[in-house]
Amino acid sequence: MCVGCRKRAAKSELLRVTVGSGVHGQPVVAPDPQGTAPGRGAHLHPTAECYDLAVRRKAFGRALRVATGLSSAPVGDYVAAAHSTAPPP
Numbered sequence: 001m002c003v004g005c006r007k008r009a010a011k012s013e014l015l016r017v018t019v020g021s022g023v024h025g026q027p028v029v030a031p032d033p034q035g036t037a038p039g040r041g042a043h044l045h046p047t048a049e050c051y052d053l054a055v056r057r058k059a060f061g062r063a064l065r066v067a068t069g070l071s072s073a074p075v076g077d078y079v080a081a082a083h084s085t086a087p088p089p
């Protein structure tokens, strides 16, 4: 299920995200496009719409069980880059 729009979708349509560490050691939501990172993950449509919904609902913190201080900026950057003019890998 997508943590943004909360619709069910095939795993192949969703981006997996996990908890990682930012440059200052703070918890961040890290994109895991390969789906191989260990630990708790959440799934999100890789679109700006669903990312914004998830941020507004604080869905990342809830899904990833991080109460405070969680930055989702890396996923925002990833989603923005995925919709740039560059072709997908």
Ligand SMILES: [Zn+2]
Residues within 6 Å of the ligand: 002, 003, 004, 005, 006, 007, 044, 045, 050
């Ligand atoms: Zn969605």
